[in-house]
Amino acid sequence: MSPDFMYLDAELSVGEAIAKVQKRSEEKEMVFYLYITFSDGNLAGVVSLRELLTNPPDRQLKNIMRENVIAVTTDMDQEEVGHIISQYNILAVPVVDSSYRLIGIVTVDDIIDVMREEATEAFLQMAGAGKDREILLKSTTENAMIRAPWLFASWLGGVMALFIIGAFEEELKQVLALAAFIPIVMGMGGNIATQSSTIIVRGIATGRINMDDIFKVVFKEMKVGIILGVLYGGFLGVFAYLGYAEPKMLGVVVGLSIFFSMAMAATVGTFIPLILKRFDIDAAVATGPFVTTSIDILGVLAYFMIAKFFLNL
Numbered sequence: 001m002s003p004d005f006m007y008l009d010a011e012l013s014v015g016e017a018i019a020k021v022q023k024r025s026e027e028k029e030m031v032f033y034l035y036i037t038f039s040d041g042n043l044a045g046v047v048s049l050r051e052l053l054t055n056p057p058d059r060q061l062k063n064i065m066r067e068n069v070i071a072v073t074t075d076m077d078q079e080e081v082g083h084i085i086s087q088y089n090i091l092a093v094p095v096v097d098s099s100y101r102l103i104g105i106v107t108v109d110d111i112i113d114v115m116r117e118e119a120t121e122a123f124l125q126m127a128g129a130g131k132d133r134e135i136l137l138k139s140t141t142e143n144a145m146i147r148a149p150w151l152f153a154s155w156l157g158g159v160m161a162l163f164i165i166g167a168f169e170e171e172l173k174q175v176l177a178l179a180a181f182i183p184i185v186m187g188m189g190g191n192i193a194t195q196s197s198t199i200i201v202r203g204i205a206t207g208r209i210n211m212d213d214i215f216k217v218v219f220k221e222m223k224v225g226i227i228l229g230v231l232y233g234g235f236l237g238v239f240a241y242l243g244y245a246e247p248k249m250l251g252v253v254v255g256l257s258i259f260f261s262m263a264m265a266a267t268v269g270t271f272i273p274l275i276l277k278r279f280d281i282d283a284a285v286a287t288g289p290f291v292t293t294s295i296d297i298l299g300v301l302a303y304f305m306i307a308k309f310f311l312n313l
Contacts, residue, residue, distance in 0.1 A: 157293025225266025
């Protein structure tokens with residue numbers, strides 16, 4: 001916050017206030033908003049510079065100020081301050097202490113820098129590259145060590161998927177064509193999960209998502225996953241049916257697997273960041289390796305279970 005801001009006593013007249021602004025505005029920051037205080041320094045209201053200039057000189061500030069002031073506290077997180085400025089589309093927000101005494105302001109140009117830093121950190125975490133925005137300036141060894149823990153989740157998920165595929169070795173021997181569609185089942189699920197997670201993390205970061213409507217948000221993304229699952233499941237099912245003469249039900253297996261994988265992935269990719277946010281855990285860590293790995297495991301397991309059922313393996 002900046003301590004150099006314009007504030008005026010509520011008992012001043014408009015004429016006196018204009019004279020003060022003319023005398024002191026050069027040394028103060030952001031005079032578009034003039035904050036009005038009581039004699040004890042507590043925030044009373046706000047008057048825009050335009051409102052000040054368009055009122056009669058003899059009218060007191062307490063009679064023209066807006067009392068419902070959007071303010072933030074000294075212990076509020078900078079990211080939350082950014083949400084407030086973005087939500088209300090204001091150029092500055094006053095900062096008050098625990099007794100509501102006005103002690104500073106945060107301007108939009110300062111908060112833009114903060115939001116850029118927060119966004120950079122979030123995207124690095126989503127990509128599984130840590131949260132240090134200066135990672136490009138680090139040495140090769142440091143860079144590798146920062147990213148290694150995140151990639152461990154992918155490695156672990158790959159090993160688990162390997163065991164799942166190994167458990168269905170006999171089924172694969174009977175229908176070798178099943179192996180050809182494993183990458184696309186895992187890939188389509190992982191991609192839509194990443195999309196959903198990115199949208200949700202972005203929504204949380206900008207304050208567009210109401211945490212009281214978690215199930216509404218999840219249900220909306222689940223419907224998106226169902227629509228896209230039907231679309232791409234149909235395409236891949238037809239392709240499998242036309243491309244492979246045997247077994248005849250392969251198209252149904254592939255189509256249903258793609259449908260289930262995408263619907264499930266969109267739901268899980270939405271649900272995980274919201275749950276983490278509910279428990280005050282940084283939602284960005286839910287994306288990247290964590291979400292895609294969990295979707296790979298669930299997707300390949302569902303694929304073989306569907307194949308076993310419809311192909312009587």
